[in-house]
Amino acid sequence: MKNTIEEIKKNLDALNSRADNMEERISNVEDGNIELLQAEKEREARLKRNEETLRELSDTIRRCNVRIIGIPEGEEKEKGAESLFKEIMAENFPNLVREMDLQVTEANRSPNFINARRPTPRHIVVKLAKVNDKEKILRTARQKKLTYKGTPIRLSADFSAETLQARREWNDIFKNLKDKNLQPRILYPAKISFKYDGENKNFPDKQKLREFI
Structure with a gap:
């Protein structure tokens, strides 16, 4: 044992x-x-x-750029994109043109090639010499409807593809806030801002906005 x-x-x-x-x-x-x-x-x-x-x-790199949206393809071939931009400025911002010493570094379509699957015309990107000129133009553009030979167009800042995509994700919310007259804005790089009870509210992402709501 x-x-x-x-x-x-x-x-x-x-x-x-x-x-x-x-x-x-x-x-x-x-x-x-x-x-x-x-x-x-x-x-x-x-x-x-x-x-x-x-x-x-x-x-x-794009901070001095302005994007022109809605210009039909080929409009710039005869006079060039730079002259076309100056025509738009003269048509829509005559007072601003007289005040500014506007200098354009370059202007062209973006992207360089035409995508047959894309129904809308390519944007025209205009690079200005001064970032202050770009800000004045865009600030004034937000206050009126813009046209080129009677056709509605838009002006916007130029951003990288990643920033543009992040900003587009706010589109539906931006529209709803605008319909409610809350004065929404998209802040850099992709934050939404609007007025609520007399105060500016800023949100970096949808989760923070949901928590606020």
Whole structure:
């Protein structure tokens, strides 16, 4: 009996030792997984920061640009896009043109190629010499309906594709706020702002807006 008990004890000690080893190995694997998850989160954070930096750089390069939306294809071929922009300015902002020493660095269609699947004309991008001139033009443009030879057109700031997409995601909400006369605006890069109880409210994303509502 004594020998049997000793044998059982040895077997139990061996099992306990194996269990301890197994727990240690599991703990090491779990620690390794935590480290991998942490490394993945850090990599994703760096990637997001890099993407934001590239977007901001791209937007900075465009900070003096104005986009003209709605000009039929080919209108600029005879006189050039720069002359067309000056015609638009003279037609819609005669007083502003007299006040400003407007200097255009370059003007062209964007993108460079025509997409046959796209039903609307390409935008014309005009690069001005001064960012203040762009801001004056856009500020005045928000207060009136613009035309080119009687055809309705729009002027907007020029942003990177990533910023434009982020701003478009507010379109439906922007329209609803405008219908309620809350004076909505899209702030850079893609924040929505509107007046509520006499105060300006700014929201960086839809989740923050939902929490406010």
